[in-house]
Amino acid sequence: MTLTHIFIFAGLGLAGGRFYKTFSRGWLLFVASLLAVFWLQPASLVRTLPFLLPAASLGLAATIWALTLPEDYRGGREDRWAAGLLGGLILVVSAARYVEPVSSLLAVRPPGPEVAVGAVLLISLSAFIAYRLGRGPGVALNGAVLLIVLALVIFKSPPLAAGAGGFLRTLTGQDPGLASAFDFGWLGFSYIAFRLIHTLRDRASGRLPQVSLRDFVTYIVFFPALTAGPIDRVERFQPQLHTEFILGNEQLLAAGRRLVTGLFVKFVLADGLAFFALNATNAWQVHSPAWAWVLLTAFAFRIFFDFAGYTHIAIGLGLLFGILLPENFDRPYLKPNLTAFWNSWHMSLALWFRAYYFNPLTRWLRTRQVQVWLVILIGQLSTMALIGLWHGITWNFLAWGLWHGAGLFAHNLWMQFAKVRKCSLNTRLAQPLGVAATFAFVTLGWVWFALPAPEDARRMFGLLFGM
Amino acid sequence: MDSHNIPIPRLLLKATLLFVTLNLILSTFNLLPSLGRLTLYNWLLPGRQRLPYGDDPQRAYNLSLYNLEAMFASHELTQAPKAEDEYRVVVIGDSSVWGFLLENEDTLTAALNAAGLRAADGRQAVFYNLGHPTISLTKDLMILDFAMDYDPDLILWPVTLEAFPINKQTSSPLVQNNAPRVRRLIEEFDLALDLRHPDLVDADFWGRSLVGQRRNLADILRLQLYGFMWAATGIDVHIPEDVELRAVDLEPSEEYAGLLPPALPAEALAFDVLAAGVRRAAEVPVLIINEPTFVSEGANSDLRYSSFYPRWAYDAYRVLLQSESEEQAWDYVDLWQAADSQEFTNTPIHLTPQGTLQFANALIAILHDLFNLQP
Numbered sequence: 030m031t032l033t034h035i036f037i038f039a040g041l042g043l044a045g046g047r048f049y050k051t052f053s054r055g056w057l058l059f060v061a062s063l064l065a066v067f068w069l070q071p072a073s074l075v076r077t078l079p080f081l082l083p084a085a086s087l088g089l090a091a092t093i094w095a096l097t098l099p100e101d102y103r104g105g106r107e108d109r110w111a112a113g114l115l116g117g118l119i120l121v122v123s124a125a126r127y128v129e130p131v132s133s134l135l136a137v138r139p140p141g142p143e144v145a146v147g148a149v150l151l152i153s154l155s156a157f158i159a160y161r162l163g164r165g166p167g168v169a170l171n172g173a174v175l176l177i178v179l180a181l182v183i184f185k186s187p188p189l190a191a192g193a194g195g196f197l198r199t200l201t202g203q204d205p206g207l208a209s210a211f212d213f214g215w216l217g218f219s220y221i222a223f224r225l226i227h228t229l230r231d232r233a234s235g236r237l238p239q240v241s242l243r244d245f246v247t248y249i250v251f252f253p254a255l256t257a258g259p260i261d262r263v264e265r266f267q268p269q270l271h272t273e274f275i276l277g278n279e280q281l282l283a284a285g286r287r288l289v290t291g292l293f294v295k296f297v298l299a300d301g302l303a304f305f306a307l308n309a310t311n312a313w314q315v316h317s318p319a320w321a322w323v324l325l326t327a328f329a330f331r332i333f334f335d336f337a338g339y340t341h342i343a344i345g346l347g348l349l350f351g352i353l354l355p356e357n358f359d360r361p362y363l364k365p366n367l368t369a370f371w372n373s374w375h376m377s378l379a380l381w382f383r384a385y386y387f388n389p390l391t392r393w394l395r396t397r398q399v400q401v402w403l404v405i406l407i408g409q410l411s412t413m414a415l416i417g418l419w420h421g422i423t424w425n426f427l428a429w430g431l432w433h434g435a436g437l438f439a440h441n442l443w444m445q446f447a448k449v450r451k452c453s454l455n456t457r458l459a460q461p462l463g464v465a466a467t468f469a470f471v472t473l474g475w476v477w478f479a480l481p482a483p484e485d486a487r488r489m490f491g492l493l494f495g496m
Numbered sequence: 497m498d499s500h501n502i503p504i505p506r507l508l509l510k511a512t513l514l515f516v517t518l519n520l521i522l523s524t525f526n527l528l529p530s531l532g533r534l535t536l537y538n539w540l541l542p543g544r545q546r547l548p549y550g551d552d553p554q555r556a557y558n559l560s561l562y563n564l565e566a567m568f569a570s571h572e573l574t575q576a577p578k579a580e581d582e583y584r585v586v587v588i589g590d591s592s593v594w595g596f597l598l599e600n601e602d603t604l605t606a607a608l609n610a611a612g613l614r615a616a617d618g619r620q621a622v623f624y625n626l627g628h629p630t631i632s633l634t635k636d637l638m639i640l641d642f643a644m645d646y647d648p649d650l651i652l653w654p655v656t657l658e659a660f661p662i663n664k665q666t667s668s669p670l671v672q673n674n675a676p677r678v679r680r681l682i683e684e685f686d687l688a689l690d691l692r693h694p695d696l697v698d699a700d701f702w703g704r705s706l707v708g709q710r711r712n713l714a715d716i717l718r719l720q721l722y723g724f725m726w727a728a729t730g731i732d733v734h735i736p737e738d739v740e741l742r743a744v745d746l747e748p749s750e751e752y753a754g755l756l757p758p759a760l761p762a763e764a765l766a767f768d769v770l771a772a773g774v775r776r777a778a779e780v781p782v783l784i785i786n787e788p789t790f791v792s793e794g795a796n797s798d799l800r801y802s803s804f805y806p807r808w809a810y811d812a813y814r815v816l817l818q819s820e821s822e823e824q825a826w827d828y829v830d831l832w833q834a835a836d837s838q839e840f841t842n843t844p845i846h847l848t849p850q851g852t853l854q855f856a857n858a859l860i861a862i863l864h865d866l867f868n869l870q871p
Contacts, residue, residue: 278504301717305724310555320728396806 030256032296034069035342038252039288041411042349049351055270057351058225058251059111059243063087063118065252070216072136075194075208077203082215084145085118088152089177090249091115094242096159096173097232102239111243112156116149170233174226181222184215186422188192204207217255217310219419221383224249225309228263230385238264253346259357259377266352276353287345295338302331307479312489321492328479329472333362336375362471365463367436370471378416387412405441410434420478429477436470517763518610519705528709532565532716541723543572544732545600546625548596555734557849562673563641563796570719571607573624578647583619583869586626586643588636589654592787592845595852597735602849604654607856612868615649617726623652630668631659633769634689638670638677640773644780649691650867651777652859653770654787656845657813658804660765661753662688666695688763699761723769739842743803744794752809755842760812767820774826783827786817788835788855790844834858 030038038061045057066083073079091112123145125131132138139145162169185191187210194212195205229243231237240248240263248266274280305311305320306328316319340357347354359373371379391408399407410431417430473493479484490496521527537543547567550558568574578584587593587605595603605625613621626639633655640651658664665671666689671678675696682689683697702708726732750757755764774782790802790811800806812828821828839851847855863869 122590246665281504301721302722304718311725311729314725314729314731319726355556 030069030339030342032292035288035292035346038065038346039349042276042284043281044347045283046349049274049276049414052295054249054274054351055243056354058270059247060118061063061115062247062250062252062255063115064122065121065255066216066250067139069255070136071214073212074203075197075212076137076203077140078212080123080144081141081148082218084148084152084216086215086221086250087115087119088148088155088247089221089225090246091152091242092155092159093173093228093249094240094245095156095176096163096169097237098163099239104242108242111241111246112153115242115246116153117154119149120145124132130430140260166377167233170229174229177222177225177229181219182422184213184218185418185420189422200355202330217250220254220258220260221249223378224263225259225395226385227260227381231263236264237421238267240267244270251347251352253343253350253352257336257343258375259340259343259355260381261355261377265355269352272351276349280348284345286346287341287348289345291338291341291343291345294334294341299331299334299338302327302334306331307475307489309480309482309485312485315492318492318495321489325472325475325479325489325493329362329468329475332475332478333358350426351368362468364466364467365460366467367433370467371433371437378419382412382416386415402442406438409441410435413437423481424483425477427480430473432474432477434472436474511712514515515706515795516824519707522706522709523701523704526565526704528712529565531713532563532567533569534716535566535569536720536723537570538572538575541720541727544570544577544723544726545605546594546603546732547571547628549594549629549733550722550734552734553718553722556732557722557729558732559715559718559722561712561719562636562670563712563716564670564674564677566716568642570723571624571626573626573643579707581619583615583650584622584646584648584649585621585623585650585652586640587623587652587654588639588643589627589652589787590631590636590656590845591627591629591660591843592656592847593625593654594623594629595627595733596629596843596846597739597841598733598847598849598852599730599735602852603623604852604856604859607853608860609855611860612871613860613863614871616868619649619856622648628668628670630670631656632665632671632679633659633766633773633855634665634681634687634751635668635671637681637685637769637773637776638674641677641681641776644776648777651773651780651782652785653773654783654785655770655817656787656789656804657765658845659811660813662764662766663753665689665766665769666693671695681772685768685775687768688766697831742790742842742844742846744792744802744839745796746796748796748799750799750806750808752806755809757806757808758812760809760816762816763822765813765816765832767816770820770826771824774824781827781867783786783829783862784821784831785819785859785862786814786826786830786846787849788840788847789832789838791837792832793837795825804844829859829866831855831858831862 041061045054045133056070066086070079070083073082120142122135123139123142125135127139159169159173183193189212190210193206194210195208197212200209228237243269246261247270248261248263250264251261254261258427305324307324308328311324313323337358344354344356355377357376359376361370363375364370364373387408390411391404394404394407397471411434413434414430416426417433420426420429425467473490474484476489478495480489499799544558547568548558549560550556551560553559573586584766585608593604600606603625605623607782608621608623617623628639630634636655636659638655640653643651666678672695678696681687684692699708706713733804751766752760755761770784788807791797792800792802798807801810814832817828818830820826835847835851835854839848839850839854840846860869
């Protein structure tokens with residue numbers, strides 16, 4: 030999201046905030062979210078992709094909604110209106126190609142009507158098939174999870190994304206030899222995929238509430254949280270669409286505080302630190318350990334301010350529309366141990382993995398009579414490895430995840446050791462020492478995150494420790 | 497106060513008033529020079545060895561800006577008052593002095609410093625690079641004027657014909673964006689430049705406001721932030737791997753700055769700006785140097801020395817500069833052939849490290865003869 034996007038979203042919130050008695054906030058958010066998916070999508074060198082990827086996001090949302098409907102669900106007028114609007118707006122966005130000032134708002138000129146009509150028909154067909162399958166065995170739900178994970182793997186893996194880009198280039202008559210992983214800039218898909226998997230898993234376990242198409246799609250592509258989360262839960266999100274809301278002083282001030290904080294943290298602090306935060310280029314240009322630590326520490330704060338800033342902005346924008354999004358950060362660099370750090374860093378992602386991967390996995394391992402320490406080791410290493418790979422399927426993100434998995438396991442061992450031996454540090458010392466040690470561990474871990482090549486990371490660790 | 501009771505209109509009114517007040521203050525009192533002096537350089541970060549300039553800021557960790565105060569504040573020259581045992585030499589000029597396509601350790605001043613010259617009284621000569629990669633004697637004069645605050649003992653002023661034409665004096669963005677300073681120099685030294693030249697940019701009331709000056713303020717901030725990478729890496733220039741070399745085969749044209757042979761009228765050249773520089777330096781000696789230039793042996797080299805200069809114009813310029821120097825009793829030396837032709841890089845005045853060394857060695861001999869600076 031750029032400053033322009035943020036100010037326009039905030040303006041929309043302010044303009045609409047006092048008039049929800051005369052029109053529906055739910056429909057406003059639905060339409061705004063549908064349009065924002067196209068507006069926020071960045072450009073791609075593959076023709077039509079900046080149109081097709083947002084359409085695919087909406088298509089996936091509609092399809093998974095149909096798949097997760099309760100068996101006794103009978104669609105009503107609202108769903109028909111929502112379906113009509115969804116298809117209609119895709120066609121309207123496509124028609125913007127003929128209206129120059131409007132089409133210039135998008136990253137690239139939308140494709141012709143035949144592509145848009147094809148996309149709408151495809152979405153309708155897949156939603157219909159999903160609707161029929163959803164009434165069948167649960168295998169369809171698991172199949173959908175696998176398909177979403179597969180799409181995520183392709184999108185997150187540079188060689189696979191380049192391959193997919195090459196395939197799409199062939200379809201559009203472009204040179205596949207020029208394909209790269211950057212062709213596939215699918216805005217917000219990491220978050221969309223995890224929201225969709227959450228609904229599929231909750232449907233399988235019978236926990237998913239009944240949600241209309243309008244509310245479901247709004248939840249999946251809610252524009253304040255589209256680009257950088259947080260990953261909300263549908264049962265928490267949906268009721269907020271139906272509570273009475275008028276933007277009063279209290280909400281306005283709360284939203285204003287979050288927006289101003291977010292803008293400062295993201296666009297002043299994070300973007301300022303970006304000038305000298307560690308990256309693959311400057312890692313080879315710096316030669317003194319002291320400066321290597323400065324660059325690495327700058328990266329640690331830059332990534333925190335960047336992400337936390339966007340979260341403030343998302344929450345602030347959400348508040349303007351009467352939606353309280355979950356917090357994602359809680360002063361993570363002030364936590365005295367790694368477990369506490371991960372309870373306060375990208376909290377919505379960590380909670381997601383806990384709910385849908387760690388807990389089921391460790392439960393399953395326990396039923397197999399696996400020793401407790403091994404359950405913890407497998408659970409923490411694999412969870413953190415997957416969290417790493419969620420950022421991108423490359424070796425460095427895997428290494429970053431394993432670094433944290435090993436750290437969490439070590440902390441767990443230490444806790445058990447300390448409990449058994451009843452040993453504890455002086456509490457006045459333990460807190461600052463713990464904070465310092467945790468910060469140092471997390472900061473060193475950012476070397477893996479910041480530097481994609483193993484050789485870069487190896488050199489940087491050597492430089493940091495004067496070797 | 498309970499947030500229910502906070503009157504939003506009053507809050508917005510206060511914020512607006514504060515914003516308007518800030519804008520008015522900045523518009524009324526020109527605070528940009530003072531803000532430019534606020535710097536992280538020379539205390540938290542090491543001073544830069546050359547004035548800020550960058551075509552590719554993200555790779556060079558350097559950027560071009562127009563605030564002379566900020567530019568000088570980031571330079572090592574302003575780090576501390578001159579030491580008692582320092583013989584301070586400032587070197588002004590164009591991109592060949594600044595060191596275009598050269599690392600810091602390969603510039604002219606670096607070569608001169610490496611020679612370890614000492615003045616007759618034993619003081620160590622320290623050369624400061626105050627070159628700036630735009631060509632205009634007026635720009636040089638502006639920098640010289642500023643540098644006089646830092647107590648130089650000697651000023652070296654390498655020049656080339658391109659810096660002389662009257663109609664090119666205001667083409668440097670640094671000149672254009674420092675209109676009040678340039679006007680003061682025009683008036684003070686009675687220069688043959690138009691005070692109301694359209695190139696000279698005058699910010700109006702709104703242009704001087706916080707909103708109008710946002711780009712300049714951002715540049716000052718970015719200069720500080722790039723300073724961290726400058727300090728960490730010592731990099732202040734990005735040198736592309738592939739550089740297109742200066743043309744060897746030349747166009748069969750003898751036109752220069754709208755003039756045709758045989759006459760290069762002295763009044764078309766800004767000798768008055770040179771004279772102003774020498775006057776501004778007052779007691780401080782100024783050595784004017786005709787810097788090395790590329791001499792082609794390719795196609796049409798019978799007509800031109802290089803893509804910059806037709807032979808007739810450059811020859812006439814050398815004669816004019818020599819005679820003007822003699823007439824005005826300036827310290828002048830012509831080093832136009834001090835570097836081999838193969839040592840020029842992308843333009844007829846940019847030198848390789850080896851070419852720079854050749855130029856520096858020739859200059860060192862002159863400095864020895866004229867100013868008794870010796871190793």
